[in-house]
Amino acid sequence: MTSWIDLDALWKIVVIGLLCGAGLPAVFTLGLRTLSRSERRAAAVTPVPDAVGLTGGTSTRVQAARAGAEMVVAGLCFAVVLAAIGWGVAFIVSHG
Template sequence: MNSWINLTALWKIVVVGLLAGAGLPALFAVGLRALSPARGAESGTTRGGQGPDGGGRAASAGSPGLALAVLCFAVVLAAIGWGIYSIVSHS
């Protein structure tokens, strides 16, 4: 082993970097996808551009999708808050 490279610290940095760098944006994307309407509702528009509910929009996501989206966004916001707290508390 080389005394210049601390492999334990290196692995910690790589894992946290992957989780924060790819995991949080992926979780945000899952939250956005959970908010989007079902695929069948999107294709149900009529000739006049009216959605299946009679209004100008397609049907919205159901409550399981909304709950998943809120959970995903809460985790992302908590990670952002934790990151800001760690930066401020160590300065």
């Protein structure tokens, strides 16, 4: 360690900067992408009669379950981002 650069503090700043500066937008983007896929999958689930006249087979139920799971993943991504924002605001207010 030199008298000019505190390497211990520097690596902490870099790690927090990467997590908050690139990590949170990446999680938000993942949530948007998952939500978009979920909406496209939910739109494709509408039952269409097949050649025999039956509607909605196993694949329709599987697609509906996947759309529901994707909605949950998107909600979790958005919850993580909102929690980080709330933590940041609380940290600033408590130390201000």
